[in-house]
Structures are given as C-alpha cells and as structure tokens.
Amino acid sequence: MKAAELVESRMADWRRLEQGCLRLEHPGRQRLSTQQRVEFAALYRAACADLALADAHQLPAGTVRYLHQLVGRAHNQLYRSRKFEFRQWYEEMFQRVPQRLFHDGYLRLAAAVFWGGFLLALFLSSKWTPVPEFAEAVLTRDGIIGLEEMYSEPLWESGDATGAEGLMWGFYIFNNTSIGLRCFAMGLIFGICGLFATVFNSIYLGAAFGYMTTVPQGENFFQFVTAHGPFELTAIVLSAAAGMRLGFSLVDTGGLSRFDSLARAAKLSLPTMMAAVVMFFLAAVIEGFLSPSPAPYEAKAIVAMLSTLMLLTYLVVLGYSDAPPTEEDTLLDW
Amino acid sequence: MFEKNRQIDSHIRVVTPENIGFEYRVASPFERLLAFLVDAIIMLSVVGVAGLVAMFVFGLFGVLGMGIGVAMVSWFLVTWFYGGVFETLWNGQTPGKRSLRLRVLRTDGSPIDAGQAVLRNFLRIVDSQPFNTYLTGLLSTAVTRRYQRLGDLACGTMVVAEDRSRAVRFNEINDVLLTPVDNMLPPGALPSRTLAKAISQYVDRRRYFGPARRAEIARHVGEVFAEQYNLPPSVDHDALLCVLYRRTFLTSRDDEETVLESGSHPTLAPEAFREFELPA
Numbered sequence: 001m002k003a004a005e006l007v008e009s010r011m012a013d014w015r016r017l018e019q020g021c022l023r024l025e026h027p028g029r030q031r032l033s034t035q036q037r038v039e040f041a042a043l044y045r046a047a048c049a050d051l052a053l054a055d056a057h058q059l060p061a062g063t064v065r066y067l068h069q070l071v072g073r074a075h076n077q078l079y080r081s082r083k084f085e086f087r088q089w090y091e092e093m094f095q096r097v098p099q100r101l102f103h104d105g106y107l108r109l110a111a112a113v114f115w116g117g118f119l120l121a122l123f124l125s126s127k128w129t130p131v132p133e134f135a136e137a138v139l140t141r142d143g144i145i146g147l148e149e150m151y152s153e154p155l156w157e158s159g160d161a162t163g164a165e166g167l168m169w170g171f172y173i174f175n176n177t178s179i180g181l182r183c184f185a186m187g188l189i190f191g192i193c194g195l196f197a198t199v200f201n202s203i204y205l206g207a208a209f210g211y212m213t214t215v216p217q218g219e220n221f222f223q224f225v226t227a228h229g230p231f232e233l234t235a236i237v238l239s240a241a242a243g244m245r246l247g248f249s250l251v252d253t254g255g256l257s258r259f260d261s262l263a264r265a266a267k268l269s270l271p272t273m274m275a276a277v278v279m280f281f282l283a284a285v286i287e288g289f290l291s292p293s294p295a296p297y298e299a300k301a302i303v304a305m306l307s308t309l310m311l312l313t314y315l316v317v318l319g320y321s322d323a324p325p326t327e328e329d330t331l332l333d334w
Numbered sequence: 335m336f337e338k339n340r341q342i343d344s345h346i347r348v349v350t351p352e353n354i355g356f357e358y359r360v361a362s363p364f365e366r367l368l369a370f371l372v373d374a375i376i377m378l379s380v381v382g383v384a385g386l387v388a389m390f391v392f393g394l395f396g397v398l399g400m401g402i403g404v405a406m407v408s409w410f411l412v413t414w415f416y417g418g419v420f421e422t423l424w425n426g427q428t429p430g431k432r433s434l435r436l437r438v439l440r441t442d443g444s445p446i447d448a449g450q451a452v453l454r455n456f457l458r459i460v461d462s463q464p465f466n467t468y469l470t471g472l473l474s475t476a477v478t479r480r481y482q483r484l485g486d487l488a489c490g491t492m493v494v495a496e497d498r499s500r501a502v503r504f505n506e507i508n509d510v511l512l513t514p515v516d517n518m519l520p521p522g523a524l525p526s527r528t529l530a531k532a533i534s535q536y537v538d539r540r541r542y543f544g545p546a547r548r549a550e551i552a553r554h555v556g557e558v559f560a561e562q563y564n565l566p567p568s569v570d571h572d573a574l575l576c577v578l579y580r581r582t583f584l585t586s587r588d589d590e591e592t593v594l595e596s597g598s599h600p601t602l603a604p605e606a607f608r609e610f611e612l613p614a
Contacts, residue, residue: 003583048354058527060534060583069497071356072348076437076496079351079445080425166392170403174410181414185459188484189470246488259487266488270453288403 003059010050014067017043017074024077044074094318095325097271101238102319104272106248110241113195114202114233121206127214135214138207147208151220169288176232176287177280180239184273187243188250188262198240227291227300230307231283238276242269275314282307346480346492348443358443358494360481361436363472366493372430377412384408417455422448435496441480450489457485507537507580510573515565519577523563529555530582537579540572548572 020040023032032040050057051067059067101107125135136144183197209225212218249265250258290303345357385405392401420428426438426446438446438454446454461471461483471483480492525533533555540548549572556571565574 045352048350048352048356051356052354055527058530058582060538060579061531062534062538068357071350071354072358072494073496073498075348075350075356075443076425076439076445166397166400166403167406168399168403170406170410174406177410178414181456182459185457188457188460188488189463262488263490266453266457267449270449270456273456 003057003063006057007059007063010046013043013046014050014070017047017070021070021073021077040074041078044071044078047071047074092271093275097275098314098319099321100268100319100324101272101275101315102321103324104241104245106244107238107241107272110198110237110244113198114237114240117199117202118206118209121203122210125207125210125214129210135207135211138203139211144211147212147221148215148217151212151217151224165289165292167288168292169284172284172287173281176235176284177277180235180276180280181273183236183239184243184246184269184276187240188246195240195244198237201236223297223300224291226297227303228283228286230304230311231279231286234311235276235279235283238272238279242272242276245269245272279311344481346494350443358439359497361434361493361495363475363481365434365436365495367468369428369430369434369436372433373416373428374430376429377416380416381405381409381412384412414456415452417458418448418452421446421451421455426451431493435498436493437496438491438493441490441492446489446491450491454485454489454491457488460484507576510570510576512573512577512580515569515573516577516580518565518569519563519574523559523578524581525559525578530578533575533579534583536575540576545572 017040020032020036020043024040047067047070051064051071054064054067121134121138123129124131125138129135139147212221245265246262246269249261253261256264286303286307290300344360344362346360347355347357349355385402385408388404388408389398389401392398392404417428421438424432427436431437438451440446440450461474462468463470471485474483474487475481478487480486482492486492524530536551540551543551549570552571552575556569556574557567559565559574559578560567560569560571
C-alpha cells in the first residue's frame with residue numbers, strides 16, 4: 001500500500017479526532033457523551049500508532065508534522081491539570097507545613113536575624129541607649145518628624161466616617177501582601193539581598209519602636225501597632241525564610257543540578273508562602289478595622305496575645321515532630 | 335524524555351504514557367509577550383470594572399472608602415492570582431495564551447497542577463526585572479533549551495504552541511508534464527527513505543516558488559539522480575523530483591511495487607533497505 005492510500009484510509013479517523021479536540025477545547029459547548037469519550041481515547045491511540053509507524057509507512061514530512069500536532073493536541077485534552085483539592089491542601093497546610101517550618105533552618109535564621117536586629121535597635125534607640133544618636137542615624141531627621149506628626153493625635157480622631165477602615169483594609173492587603181510576595185520571589189535571585197532586606201527592616205522597625213518609647217506620641221503609636229503586630233511581623237519573617245530557601249538552593253544544591261535544586265526548594269517553599277499570605281490577610285483585617293479604632297488598649301493587647309498564641313499553636317503544637325516530613329510526601333509533585 | 339543531542343530547532347520531544355514519542359514546538363518569547371499583553375489588557379479591564387462597581391455600590395451607602403478598599407483587594411487578587419487560577423482551571427491556559435494557542439505543560443509533557451500554576455505566576459515578578467522590562471525572563475529563555483523563564487525552571491514547566499494545521503492531502507501535480515520523464519526513468523528507480531522525506535518537503539513547498547527558483551533547488555538532487563540513471567543532462571529536474579514523489583507516495587502500479595512489497599506486510603519496514611548512493 002502506498003502512503004497516499006494509507007493516508008486516505010486513515011484521514012476520516014484523524015478528522016474525527018480533530019472534531020473531538022475542538023469540542024473538548026471549548027468546554028462551554030456541548031460535552032462529549034460517554035460513547036464519544038471512549039471513541040476519543042480509541043482514536044487517540046490509533047493516531048499514536050499511526051505516528052509511531054510513520055517511518056515504516058514512509059509518510060511524507062507534511063503528514064508527519066500534522067500527526068505530531070494532532071497527537072499533541074489530543075494528548076493535552078486527555079491528560080488534564082488536576083483541580084484544587086481541598087482535603088489535600090488542608091493536610092498540607094495544617095500537618096506538613098507546620099512540621100516543616102518547625103524544622104526549617106532558614107526560618108530559624110530569618111527569625112533570629114529579624115528579632116535579634118529588632119531588639120538590638122530597640123535597645124539602642126530607647127532611653128537607656130549607650131549611643132544617643134542611633135535613632136536619628138537610622139530614621140533620619142525627616143523620618144523622625146514624619147513619625148511624630150503621624151501619631152500626634154489618636155488615629156480615630158483624624159478619620160472621617162466614609163468607610164476609611166475599609167479603604168485602609170484594602171490598602172494593607174494590597175500593599176503588605178505584595179511586599180511579602182515580592183520578598184519571597186526576589187529571594188530567588190537575591191538570597192543574600194533577602195537577608196539584607198530582613199536586616200534592614202528589623203533595624204529600621206526596632207529603631208522606630210525604640211524611639212517612640214521616648215516621646216509623648218508613643219501612646220498613639222502603640223495603640224495602633226499592637227493588635228496586628230504578631231501576624232504581620234511573623235508573615236514577613238516567613239516570606240523572608242521562603243525567599244532565602246529559594247535563593248540559597250542555587251548555592252547549596254545538595255548534590256542536585258542547580259535547576260533541580262531550585263525546583264525542589266520551590267516545591268517546599270510554596271505552601272510556606274501560602275501560610276504567609278493568609279497571615280498577611282488576617283493582619284490586614286486587624287490593621288484596617290481594629291487598630292485605628294477607639295477600642296481600649298487592653299482589647300488590642302488581648303487580640304495581640306491571642307494571635308501570638310495561635311501562631312505558637314500552629315508552629316509548635318501542630319509542628320512538633322521528630323523529623324520533618326519526607327520530601328516525597330508532598331502535595332506538589334514536580 | 336528529552337534527548338539532549340537531538341534538538342536542532344525549537345521542537346521538544348515528549349513521550350506519552352502510550353510510549354509514543356511526539357514533538358511539541360516550544361513557544362517563542364515573542365508569542366508569549368503577545369499572550370501576556372492580551373492578559374494584561376483583560377486584567378486591567380477586570381480591575382477597572384470591578385473597582386468602579388464596588389465604589390459605586392459602596393458609595394450609594396455612603397461608605398466610599400470601603401469601595402476603594404474592595405477595589406484594591408480585587409487589584410491585589412487579580413495581579414497575583416489571575417494566571418494561577420486560569421492555568422489551573424483551563425488546563426494550562428490563560429485567556430491570552432488561549433487566544434495565541436499556547437499552553438503551559440510540565441517538561442515531560444504532562445499537565446501542570448494548581449501549585450505549579452500559582453508558583454510560576456508568583457515568580458513572574460523576578461522575571462519582569464529590572465523595572466518590568468522582562469529582561470531577566472528574556473535572558474533565561476535565551477539560555478535554556480525549552481525557552482523557560484525562571485518561574486518555569488522553578489516549577490519544571492514549559493510553554494508550548496499548539497499548532498493547528500489541517501490534515502494535508504497529497505499534492506496532485508498538474509502543472510508539469512510528468513509522463514515523458516517517468517518513461518525515461520527505469521521502473522525500479524526509487525529514492526531512499528530519507529531522500530524521499532526531503533523530496534516530500536520540496537514538493538509541499540514548490541508551489542510557492544517560481545520556475546527559476548524551482549530549477550535551482552531541484553538541481554542539487556536532480557543532477558545526481560540524472561547521472562545515476564543515465565538521463566540526458568537537459569532533463570527537467572523539477573519534474574524529475576515530482577516523478578519520484580509520485581512514485582514513492584502516490585501511485586501504486588504493481589510493476590513499481592517490487593522493492594517496497596518485499597516484506598508484503600505494510601507495517602513492516604522493507605527488508606531490502608533502499609539506499610541512495612552518491613556516485614563516486
């Protein structure tokens with residue numbers, strides 16, 4: 001049999017497979033019946049066989065090219081992306097992620113750097129400081145004036161009643177979560193720069209906190225920052241740790257090729273990052289609605305303590321384990 | 335799996351669970367840029383419409399600030415999760431990719447999952463450096479075999495183009511007179527397998543060329559063939575290649591089947607391998 005006759009006899013099946021692809025590619029249109037699905041799979045296997053034997057049948061180049069794209073197209077309809085599965089994500093987020101974080105060296109490093117820098121700067125700019133000019137050196141003269149002006153009166157007296165809380169809630173979600181995600185992603189090329197950013201943030205924030213203890217505006221400042229502090233600061237530390245894992249995976253490959261090492265780190269750090277995003281959302285809700293409200297300071301302090309307790313439960317109670325889950329035991333398998 | 339030394343163009347070989355190897359064409363950075371621009375326009379209009387509606391609705395209740403807040407949340411969600419959600423639900427495609435017939439796949443050709451879809455779009459921010467020019471991503475696609483940006487490398491994904499060519503009929507050659515050349519050529523004269531493939535590519539494309547160009551291209555093979563079978567040097571090389579094409583792929587007159595039919599089973603390769611040998 002010559003190629004032309006062979007192609008002529010197979011053409012009808014290829015056309016039918018093409019029709020099936022067209023209908024599957026537009027899910028809005030009518031769906032395939034069971035019968036048609038079985039037929040689609042059979043047609044796909046037949047096309048695969050035709051392609052495999054293309055050389056033996058001596059098909060011309062154009063037909064082979066057509067078969068390649070036809071098989072590829074049908075392959076993409078037959079093997080589809082797995083949907084988001086709630087139960088699997090629940091297990092990942094509440095069992096494996098806390099256990100991984102509990103054993104995560106990068107998280108310990110990021111937390112030590114952040115809180116160490118924060119407390120050091122806090123001490124250096126408080127009234128017991130051995131270096132009185134420290135706060136001004138870090139915050140700059142203009143920064144200090146801006147900070148003092150911002151908290152010169154209680155926040156709830158400056159707002160108008162047009163839903164400013166909602167505005168700030170939206171702004172905090174947009175701004176802070178974007179900063180966290182950026183911090184994570186940029187860790188990929190700048191593992192070291194992620195470390196630097198963490199140090200910078202910790203020193204700057206520590207200096208601001210310390211300075212505010214020495215001036216009368218401090219009361220308004222702590223009224224504002226107390227309630228959402230735990231979630232927001234933890235989320236930043238988590239983002240930094242996840243970013244560092246990406247960046248350092250390119251340096252310390254553990255015997256893999258650099259790309260494989262990066263892929264492994266990405267797989268391990270994505271759920272961590274999702275936890276950080278959830279924390280940013282919680283922080284934004286508190287920061288937008290409770291922090292600037294005239295609620296008594298005790299209420300805000302209780303919220304702060306409760307959220308700290310929740311974080312400790314997540315990281316220590318849920319996370320406590322002898323060893324981190326194995327790398328194969330993950331939701332993401334690429 | 336990918337065979338390292340076989341690639342000379344942008345086609346990537348993938349092996350299916352049916353153990354069939356087929357080829358994908360990897361999407362070029364330019365196609366991906368166009369797809370991204372389509373997506374960017376859609377994202378902007380979604381954010382714009384959602385923001386205006388939210389501000390209008392909340393403005394009616396006298397809480398305009400809440401409306402702006404909702405608008406900003408929708409901005410955040412769209413910029414960070416648009417690609418991830420669409421590529422999960424639409425099997426590796428966003429509206430922009432669908433309009434340009436691109437698709438995200440794993441490097442082994444299997445579909446991506448939700449985690450990959452979300453992560454490769456989170457890491458877009460790295461590829462867009464510096465200053466949203468996408469130079470990092472461009473550099474990364476330039477140095478990797480599958481044109482992967484950094485987000486693709488971290489997730490083990492690639493973007494392929496789904497070409498949609500219609501099934502090709504065989505070329506009926508009507509514009510040149512083939513019978514005289516056919517009669518000059520001995521019945522058993524057939525090209526080798528690889529040469530037949532090359533000739534089929536030539537015949538697929540010859541209608542785009544003028545007579546002078548055809549003669550120029552066909553001469554390289556035609557001259558050798560003419561010499562081997564003692565054809566006059568003035569023979570029309572274009573017609574000669576068409577005859578060879580017709581003999582190999584189209585006609586199945588019994589007297590020409592001698593070589594191919596030695597195996598008698600059409601799915602088996604012929605026992606005697608026809609080789610086209612260059613005269614010394």
